[in-house]
Amino acid sequence: MPGNWNAAPHVTAIYSVSSCINDSPQGWLKRWLHNDWGFYNTHVDGRSVIPPNENGFEMLAYRLLPVRFHKGHTEPLSIDGVAPEPLPPTYRTAGFDIVNKTYSAFFECSPLSCNALAKDIPVNACCLVNTLDEAIAVARKFSAEEPEPGPYFVIEVLRESEPASTATSPRS
Numbered sequence: 001m002p003g004n005w006n007a008a009p010h011v012t013a014i015y016s017v018s019s020c021i022n023d024s025p026q027g028w029l030k031r032w033l034h035n036d037w038g039f040y041n042t043h044v045d046g047r048s049v050i051p052p053n054e055n056g057f058e059m060l061a062y063r064l065l066p067v068r069f070h071k072g073h074t075e076p077l078s079i080d081g082v083a084p085e086p087l088p089p090t091y092r093t094a095g096f097d098i099v100n101k102t103y104s105a106f107f108e109c110s111p112l113s114c115n116a117l118a119k120d121i122p123v124n125a126c127c128l129v130n131t132l133d134e135a136i137a138v139a140r141k142f143s144a145e146e147p148e149p150g151p152y153f154v155i156e157v158l159r160e161s162e163p164a165s166t167a168t169s170p171r172s
Helices: 043-048 132-145
Strands: 060-064 067-070 073-076 091-100 152-160
Touching: 067 132, 091 132, 132 152
Parallel strands: none
Antiparallel strands: 060 152, 067 073, 067 152, 091 152
């Protein structure tokens, strides 16, 4: 976690889907191993973008709720262009992030971390909300109030409970 981020003192890590606060491995985009949503379909692809001897990356997995939140309303979302491998049973939910996506091909900002709204909205130590119901309520709120331009998406963030021995990517 960046040393200058201190919006919520109980947050010890930022597992945001956004790369506004956390760095991505240098050159990951040029490798073009990601799918249309900016994530990797396999662990091997995710791990392969980490330069040798690069530390500080942890393998995370994401599940996108097939709903888009826009101007306080919900719309069904088609999730095309992905064929992820099944997650190993070692993955556990870390919480839920709420991120916007406007002009970019990928997700952009998580107001919980990027706008420091974690100081006003209950989050866990990973700067994520704990339940899907809470995440949906926050997504509706963000889509109506637009701390960043919407629409908004709810993404479950999962992490390995038994980390692999190799350093891995936060965008996997």
